[in-house]
Amino acid sequence: MKKKILSLLSGLILGGLISYTFMDYESSNYIIKNYYGLPEKEVKEFDIYYLFNATLIVLITSFVIYVLWSLIDKKTRN
Numbered sequence: 001m002k003k004k005i006l007s008l009l010s011g012l013i014l015g016g017l018i019s020y021t022f023m024d025y026e027s028s029n030y031i032i033k034n035y036y037g038l039p040e041k042e043v044k045e046f047d048i049y050y051l052f053n054a055t056l057i058v059l060i061t062s063f064v065i066y067v068l069w070s071l072i073d074k075k076t077r078n
Contacts, residue, residue: 003066003069003070003073004066007062007065007066007069008062008066010062010065011058011059011061011062011063011064011065011066012058012062014061014065015054015057015058015059015060015061015062016054016058018057018061019053019054019057019058023050023053023054023057025047025050026047027047028045028046028047029042029043029044029045030042030043030045031043
């Protein structure tokens with residue numbers, strides 16, 4: 001249980017760092033300017049593609065860390 005939680009936590013940190021560093025996050029906000037005499041408004045949207053890709057990177061990183069940790073643990077016990 002400890003190995004799973006620690007690998008997930010380290011995968012979150014390392015995968016989050018990889019996602020932040022290598023993926024280009026572009027804000028999906030846009031501004032509506034003078035539409036039928038209304039004042040200018042900024043529309044904020046949630047970037048679901050970035051979130052999905054970052055989640056996949058975190059999960060894959062956590063899985064790789066767990067597998068490597070298991071292999072190292074198995075080699076050292078024998």
